[in-house]
Amino acid sequence: MSKEITSREQDYSQWYNDLVIKGGLADYSAVRGCMVIKPYGYSLWENMRDALDRKFKDTGHVNAYFPLFVPKSLFEAEEKNAEGFAKECAVVTHYRLKSDPEAKGKLVVDPEARLEEELVVRPTSEAIIWNTYKGWIQSYRDLPILVNQWANVVRWEMRTRLFLRTAEFLWQEGHTAHATKNEAVAEAEQMLHVYADFVENWMALPVIRGIKTESERFAGAEDTYCIEALMQDGKALQAGTSHFLGQNFAKAFDVKFSDKENKLDYVWATSWGVSTRLIGALVMAHSDDDGLILPPKIAPMQVVIVPIYKGEEQKANIDVKVKEIVQSLKSMGISVKYDDSDNQRPGWKFAQYEMQGVPVRIAIGARDLENNVAEVARRDTKEKKSYSLDGLAESVKNLLDDIQLNIYNKALAYRDEHITPADSWDEFVKLLEEKGGFISAHWDGTAETEEKIKELTKATIRCIPINNPQENGTCILTGKPSTQRVLFAKAY
Amino acid sequence: MSKEITSREQDYSQWYNDLVIKGGLADYSAVRGCMVIKPYGYSLWENMRDALDRKFKDTGHVNAYFPLFVPKSLFEAEEKNAEGFAKECAVVTHYRLKSDPEAKGKLVVDPEARLEEELVVRPTSEAIIWNTYKGWIQSYRDLPILVNQWANVVRWEMRTRLFLRTAEFLWQEGHTAHATKNEAVAEAEQMLHVYADFVENWMALPVIRGIKTESERFAGAEDTYCIEALMQDGKALQAGTSHFLGQNFAKAFDVKFSDKENKLDYVWATSWGVSTRLIGALVMAHSDDDGLILPPKIAPMQVVIVPIYKGEEQKANIDVKVKEIVQSLKSMGISVKYDDSDNQRPGWKFAQYEMQGVPVRIAIGARDLENNVAEVARRDTKEKKSYSLDGLAESVKNLLDDIQLNIYNKALAYRDEHITPADSWDEFVKLLEEKGGFISAHWDGTAETEEKIKELTKATIRCIPINNPQENGTCILTGKPSTQRVLFAKAY
Numbered sequence: 011m012s013k014e015i016t017s018r019e020q021d022y023s024q025w026y027n028d029l030v031i032k033g034g035l036a037d038y039s040a041v042r043g044c045m046v047i048k049p050y051g052y053s054l055w056e057n058m059r060d061a062l063d064r065k066f067k068d069t070g071h072v073n074a075y076f077p078l079f080v081p082k083s084l085f086e087a088e089e090k091n092a093e094g095f096a097k098e099c100a101v102v103t104h105y106r107l108k109s110d111p112e113a114k115g116k117l118v119v120d121p122e123a124r125l126e127e128e129l130v131v132r133p134t135s136e137a138i139i140w141n142t143y144k145g146w147i148q149s150y151r152d153l154p155i156l157v158n159q160w161a162n163v164v165r166w167e168m169r170t171r172l173f174l175r176t177a178e179f180l181w182q183e184g185h186t187a188h189a190t191k192n193e194a195v196a197e198a199e200q201m202l203h204v205y206a207d208f209v210e211n212w213m214a215l216p217v218i219r220g221i222k223t224e225s226e227r228f229a230g231a232e233d234t235y236c237i238e239a240l241m242q243d244g245k246a247l248q249a250g251t252s253h254f255l256g257q258n259f260a261k262a263f264d265v266k267f268s269d270k271e272n273k274l275d276y277v278w279a280t281s282w283g284v285s286t287r288l289i290g291a292l293v294m295a296h297s298d299d300d301g302l303i304l305p306p307k308i309a310p311m312q313v314v315i316v317p318i319y320k321g322e323e324q325k326a327n328i329d330v331k332v333k334e335i336v337q338s339l340k341s342m343g344i345s346v347k348y349d350d351s352d353n354q355r356p357g358w359k360f361a362q363y364e365m366q367g368v369p370v371r372i373a374i375g376a377r378d379l380e381n382n383v384a385e386v387a388r389r390d391t392k393e394k395k396s397y398s399l400d401g402l403a404e405s406v407k408n409l410l411d412d413i414q415l416n417i418y419n420k421a422l423a424y425r426d427e428h429i430t431p432a433d434s435w436d437e438f439v440k441l442l443e444e445k446g447g448f449i450s451a452h453w454d455g456t457a458e459t460e461e462k463i464k465e466l467t468k469a470t471i472r473c474i475p476i477n478n479p480q481e482n483g484t485c486i487l488t489g490k491p492s493t494q495r496v497l498f499a500k501a502y
Numbered sequence: 503m504s505k506e507i508t509s510r511e512q513d514y515s516q517w518y519n520d521l522v523i524k525g526g527l528a529d530y531s532a533v534r535g536c537m538v539i540k541p542y543g544y545s546l547w548e549n550m551r552d553a554l555d556r557k558f559k560d561t562g563h564v565n566a567y568f569p570l571f572v573p574k575s576l577f578e579a580e581e582k583n584a585e586g587f588a589k590e591c592a593v594v595t596h597y598r599l600k601s602d603p604e605a606k607g608k609l610v611v612d613p614e615a616r617l618e619e620e621l622v623v624r625p626t627s628e629a630i631i632w633n634t635y636k637g638w639i640q641s642y643r644d645l646p647i648l649v650n651q652w653a654n655v656v657r658w659e660m661r662t663r664l665f666l667r668t669a670e671f672l673w674q675e676g677h678t679a680h681a682t683k684n685e686a687v688a689e690a691e692q693m694l695h696v697y698a699d700f701v702e703n704w705m706a707l708p709v710i711r712g713i714k715t716e717s718e719r720f721a722g723a724e725d726t727y728c729i730e731a732l733m734q735d736g737k738a739l740q741a742g743t744s745h746f747l748g749q750n751f752a753k754a755f756d757v758k759f760s761d762k763e764n765k766l767d768y769v770w771a772t773s774w775g776v777s778t779r780l781i782g783a784l785v786m787a788h789s790d791d792d793g794l795i796l797p798p799k800i801a802p803m804q805v806v807i808v809p810i811y812k813g814e815e816q817k818a819n820i821d822v823k824v825k826e827i828v829q830s831l832k833s834m835g836i837s838v839k840y841d842d843s844d845n846q847r848p849g850w851k852f853a854q855y856e857m858q859g860v861p862v863r864i865a866i867g868a869r870d871l872e873n874n875v876a877e878v879a880r881r882d883t884k885e886k887k888s889y890s891l892d893g894l895a896e897s898v899k900n901l902l903d904d905i906q907l908n909i910y911n912k913a914l915a916y917r918d919e920h921i922t923p924a925d926s927w928d929e930f931v932k933l934l935e936e937k938g939g940f941i942s943a944h945w946d947g948t949a950e951t952e953e954k955i956k957e958l959t960k961a962t963i964r965c966i967p968i969n970n971p972q973e974n975g976t977c978i979l980t981g982k983p984s985t986q987r988v989l990f991a992k993a994y
Contacts, residue, residue, distance in 0.1 A: 040576055040633050041621065044569035049649060052566045074544045077536035078623075078654055078670050079592075082599070084532055086609045096599040100571075101611055102623065103595045105658040107574070107588040117578045119593055119620055128611055129533065131570075131594065131623070141532050151845065157541060162570055162654065166597040178570050353643065 015365070017299045022243045029293050030172045033302045033366050043170035043177030047286065050366065053310035055180065055286060059160065061212050061308065062182065062284070065204050071156045071184060076138050078162075079129035084137045088262035091136060094229020098166040100131040100177075131164040136230060136281055139185045140259040147187060147277055150269050154197075155187040173290035174247075174502050181285035187277045189269065191256075194278035195233075198254040201282040202235040202476075205250035213288065214305035214418035215239050215295050216425050217249055218448070218497065220473025225457045228281075232256035238472045238497070240425045241294040244446020246472045246499035249291050252282035290502070295421055296390075302367025303390055305417050306410040313339060313346040313406060314368045316359050318375035325350070328374055331399065335372070335384075338403035344410065364389060369413050370406055390417055431495065438486045438498070442467050448499045452492035454485035463487055469498045507857070509791045514735045521785050522664045525794045525858050535662035535669030539778065542858065545802035547672065547778060551652065553704050553800065554674065554776070557696050563648045563676060568630050570654075571621035576629045580754035583628055586721020590658040592623040592669075623656040628722060628773055631677045632751040639679060639769055642761050646689075647679040655777075665782030666739075666994055673777035679769045681761065683748075686770035687725075690746040693774040694727040694968075697742035705780065706797035706910035707731050707787050708917050709741055710940070710989065712965025717949045720773075724748035730964045730989070732917045733786040736938020738964045738991035741783055744774035782994070787913055788882075794859030795882055797909050798902040805831060805838040805898060806860045808851050810867035817842070820866050823891065827864070827876075830895035836902065856881060861905050862898055882908050923987065930978045930990070934959050940991045944984035946977035955979055961990045 014032060016024040030036050035051030047055065063073070079102060086092040106123030110116035132138065139157075146152060160182045167175050184201060188194040202219055209215050217237035227234040231253035239249045260266070260276035268274050296303040306312050315335065317328040332348050339346045349359055356373065363371055373385045384402060387394040390413050397405050428447025432438040441449050453459060453471065463486075464470050474496045483492050506524060508516040522528050527543030539547065555565070571594060578584040598615030602608035624630065631649075638644060652674045659667050676693060680686040694711055701707050709729035719726040723745035731741045752758070752768035760766055788795040798804050807827065809820040824840050831838045841851055848865065855863055865877045876894060879886040882905050889897050920939025924930040933941050945951060945963065955978075956962050966988045975984050 037634065037637065039569050040573055040630065041569040041571045044571060046569065046634050047567040049564035049566045053564065055567075056565065072541035072545065073548065074541045075539040075547075075672065077531050077533045077538065078656065079533045079536060081532055082609060085599075086607065089607055092599075092609060096601075096609055099597070099599060100594045100621070101596040101599065102592045103611065104593040105591070107577075107584075107591060107593065107622070109588075115578065115581055117574060117584060117588055119595065129592070130599070138532065142529065142538050145529065164570065180567065 015299060015301060018242065025299070026290075026294055027172060029297055029302055030290075033293075035289065035293070035302075036172050038172075041177070043167055045172050045176050047180070050310055051289065054289060054292075054304070054308060057308040057310065058208075058212070058288065059182070062208055063160075065208060066158050066182075066184070069200060069204060071158045071186075073159065074157045075159055075161070076135050076142060078132055080132050080135070080138045082128045082130060084141050085130045087137060087141075088230050088259055090258070091134075091230030095133040095165070099133050100164045100166055102129040102131065132161070133163055133165045134281075134283075135159065135161070135163075135183055136185065136255070136259050136279075137263075140263040140265060140279070143185075143187055143277070144263050144265045147265055147267050150189050150267055153187055153189045153267060153277065154193065156184075156197075157186065158182055158184040171290070173286055173293070175287075179286045181283050183281060183283040186280045187260075187265070188280070189267065189278070191278050194256075194280050195254050198233070198235055198252045198280040198282065201252040201280070202237065202250075205252065205282070205284060206237050209237060209239065209249050209288070210418065212305065212307045213292055214307075214414055214421060215249070215291060216418065216422040218473060218475055220475045220478075220497065222251075222473060223457070223460060223471045223496070225460055226471065228253045230255060230258050231281075232258070235476075236473050238448075238499075239291055239295060240421075240428055240447060240499075241291070241502065242424070243294075244428060244500070246448065246501040247287075247291045247294070248472070248501065249288060250282070250284040253280060255279035255281060294502075296417055297367065300361075301365030303417060304367035304369060306369040306414045309367065309369050310345070311347050311366075311368050312344050312410055313370045313372060314359075314363045315346065315348045315372045315374065316356050316363075317348075317350050318356050318373055320376070324376040327376065327379055331379060332374060335399070335402055339406060342403055342407055344403070344407060360387075370409060372406075388413055390420075429497070432486060433483075435486050439467060442469055442498075442500065446500065448472065448497045450495045450497055451486045452483035452494075453496050454488050454490035454492055459485060459487050463498070468500050470501055472497045472499050472501060507791060507793060510734065517791070518782075518786055519664065521789055521794055522782075525785075527781065527785070527794075528664050530664075533669070535659055537664050537668050539672070542802055543781065546781060546784075546796070546800060549800040549802065550704070550780065551674070554700055555652075557700060558650050558674075558676070561692060561696060563650045563678075565651065566649045567651055567653070568627055568634060570624055572624050572627075572630045574620045574622060576633050577622045579629060579633075580722050580751055582750070583626075583722030587625040587657070591625050592656045592658055594621040594623065624653070625655055625657045626773075626775075627651065627653070627655075627675055628677065628747070628751050629755075632755040632757060632771070635677075635679055635769070636755050636757045639757055639759050642681050642759055645679055645681045645759060645769065646685065648676075648689075649678065650674055650676040663782070665778055665785070667779075671778045673775050675773060675775040678772045679752075679757070680772070681759065681770070683770050686748075686772050687746050690725070690727055690744045690772040690774065693744040693772070694729065694742075697744065697774070697776060698729050701729060701731065701741050701780070702910065704797065704799045705784055706799075706906055706913060707741070707783060708910065708914040710965060710967055712967045712970075712989065714743075714965060715949070715952060715963045715988070717952055718963065720745045722747060722750050723773075724750070727968075728965050730940075730991075731783055731787060732913075732920055732939060732991075733783070733994065734916070735786075736920060736992070738940065738993040739779075739783045739786070740964070740993065741780060742774070742776040745772060747771035747773060786994075788909055789859065792853075793857030795909060796859035796861060798861040798906050801859065801861050802837070803839050803858075803860050804836050804902055805862045805864060806851075806855045807838065807840045807864045807866065808848050808855075809840075809842050810848050810865055812868070816868040819868065819871055823871060824866060827891070827894055831898060834895055834899055836895070836899060852879075862901060864894075864898075880905055882912075921989070924978060925975075927978050931959060934961055934990075934992065938992065940964065940989045942987045942989055943978045944975035944986070945988050946980050946982035946984055951977060951979050951982075955990070960992050962993055964989045964991050964993060
């Protein structure tokens with residue numbers, strides 16, 4: 011099996027596609043730019059969603075659901091937001107098909123069923139949600155509103171890639187409303203840390219927490235906070251964003267509240283989201299040439315057990331023991347599959363589960379039973395060891411914790427090795443070409459310079475790190491004075 | 503609060519809308535026929551979804567996600583299905599908006615961004631899924647496929663009602679593929695029973711399990727199984743359907759498999775779904791003129807505790823005790839809210855939680871504390887009793903079980919009183935007008951008669967019950983011979 015995967019060195023991009031398709035995460039579909047999330051991939055998403063959802067609820071948020079469609083007049087109300095998304099939105103113009111008079115069995119759009127007002131398929135839901143909040147908010151007593159939505163959104167991307175950039179994707183979008191600016195800023199920052207905590211501790215992916223420059227901000231935001239991760243090819247990937255929206259949407263939709271002194275003011279807003287794109291980041295950051303490597307905390311299947319036997323009697327003996335092991339693993343909350351299907355040989359199964367990134371594989375043969383042991387292989391390091399069957403579940407639990415930590419530490423070491431300062435333009439270009447990763451450099455603070463650097467090198471400012479140390483320096487491109495370094499990288 | 507609700511007698515339909523809106527379940531939106539599911543309503547949906555999802559997984563199903571859009575050429579491939587949904591589908595024709603040259607700040611559809619092929623927003627996903635399954639199925643080893651999807655769908659309904667009939671709704675749709683007809687039929691029947699079990703035991707709503715007549719079948723199905731519930735106004739509501747699709751979709755999308763003898767055959771299919779419509783059924787079946795009545799097993803909040811005090815000292819004493827109670831309730835898996843907000847009086851709170859259908863309300867005052875008791879009110883019967891604080895959590899747990907059962911039994915008694923045989927046309931019409939409910943009557947088995955009865959009375963054949971007793975009789979309309987009674991009703 012594993013030989014079917016293109017190696018990273020050969021073609022990193024093809025390696026990624028191979029993992030996604032052959033690892034059973036997703037599939038192409040008949041719809042341009044849309045993908046099918048296969049059961050194994052969806053199960054991974056469910057685990058991520060559930061962990062995030064718990065964090066949202068623990069921080070006082072509730073879920074709700076808003077319409078898929080945004081009437082054009084609402085869509086265009088917040089001008090910057092509309093401008094940012096207008097170029098990539100799917101538009102519903104009709105509500106009926108009818109039989110094609112010229113071709114039997116075919117259908118055509120019924121020209122008589124044209125909508126009076128076109129509907130945009132939501133690329134993001136600020137507009138429809140703030141139009142709703144107008145009806146929910148009169149007084150400070152109605153605030154804060156801390157609502158999240160799990161939904162699908164559509165952005166008509168021209169160049170798409172499985173998970174990383176698809177026309178339709180799944181995500182969550184938090185939309186909160188507050189009485190004060192401070193409270194809204196604190197909320198946007200809180201959610202940034204919630205995301206960082208999730209990505210680091212569940213997905214085992216270290217991130218840099220920062221703020222976007224003006225030109226990289228979300229359309230309609232006053233400030234965009236982000237977490238940035240690093241992939242194995244040295245490119246950065248934006249893993250989540252949290253926006254302080256100021257009063258922009260409240261003004262666009264006329265959402266005011268009366269405060270304790272009965273004074274009217276516009277409501278302050280945030281929005282924040284992560285998407286199925288995170289699965290792409292997960293694949294790219296941890297996996298190797300033999301397949302996926304999934305962190306135990308979110309792996310759809312944490313342990314797989316493969317019996318090795320000749321004849322029914324050996325099999326029956328192994329079954330009895332495995333049944334016990336499965337029960338004790340499950341009682342510890344560990345997900346486990348016993349693959350005793352007889353249509354494939356153990357070696358084929360090993361390769362298959364390696365491809366799928368199952369963190370721990372246990373093989374048990376007749377001889378093992380006699381010796382009261384099992385062979386335990388960890389996916390991350392490929393190390394194999396003989397474990398006693400006594401207390402096996404406990405050992406496996408510890409091993410899973412160890413794997414989680416090891417995957418994180420490996421990614422962290424790589425990431426830390428790939429944050430490099432550059433103090434001249436030549437050095438900057440050379441680092442970008444030869445080493446990749448984040449380059450920490452001085453920038454004169456203008457959008458023009460940022461744009462120019464992007465044109466010349468394809469590198470963008472990923473973020474200005476939170477609590478960034480201030481130091482005097484000169485812009486690597488223009489030589490103008492600068493007070494802090496920012497992080498540049500080529501990015502997905 | 504409660505006075506704001508229209509009574510059932512006054513206007514049943516307005517009563518329903520009042521409950522949905524004022525109970526905090528949903529809200530109208532700016533999009534024609536689409537609703538906003540508010541946090542309280544969404545929390546109810548989450549509980550329903552989670553319970554159903556566990557049942558799906560327990561019966562071997564996995565979740566996946568397929569594209570929102572169906573290209574027109576795929577949509578029209580299965581002719582009956584296409585014909586059934588063509589009249590009510592939202593169609594995406596363009597993928598970009600641009601600035602309106604005639605009005606600053608406005609957007610128009612960019613005529614240059616017309617799609618080569620129109621995309622239908624899924625009204626149901628058989629087409630896109632079977633087109634995908636074609637790539638997944640070669641041999642009997644790839645079968646069965648037991649996949650479910652949680653998603654939004656759009657059906658452009660002309661007359662909409664919150665939850666019961668909306669242009670966009672949330673649902674799950676199972677789509678399974680099998681090697682034999684028997685296996686597919688068994689799957690369709692199994693899922694009917696899974697639905698019935700959920701609706702009866704979680705939603706406390708008794709249902710009749712049956713089969714639809716040909717004219718009421720899902721477009722593209724060979725057989726549609728259904729569960730039918732009865733609302734308090736004597737109208738029926740279809741609460742879930744499960745379809746045996748034969749080989750119709752396999753033929754439309756050319757999905758064949760080779761069996762163990764290496765013979766090629768088309769794959770057999772089922773699909774099955776329930777939607778947010780169930781929330782409408784729940785509201786209509788159980789609630790009263792004071793608000794919602796929610797079954798404890800799916801209620802977003804099972805218990806609310808309201809302190810009754812004068813002054814901070816009393817409050818502080820109550821707080822200490824309530825903290826203990828909350829902890830012991832939570833440790834038993836009971837969801838509980840302590841509403842000690844000081845901006846509303848207890849009486850207002852009581853009415854509010856009554857409106858929201860919280861199953862159990864506990865009030866604790868200073869005098870209660872002295873007597874080591876609390877006043878416990880159940881929402882279903884409005885009975886109030888003094889309970890000892892010793893073992894209160896255990897008592898509440900038992901009470902919740904009792905409420906669940908009582909709500910079910912009440913609905914069952916009403917339903918059973920409203921299944922009435924009719925043996926003549928006059929009797930049939932009279933029963934429909936004066937009593938409502940299900941009318942068990944003979945029918946000659948033709949679609950013409952079924953249609954005629956619908957025209958004359960608005961009643962439809964809800965189903966032919968499973969294991970229906972066979973008996974000779976004559977059709978109530980035509981007098982032609984019949985071998986079984988079927989269930990008629992006016993329906994939502």
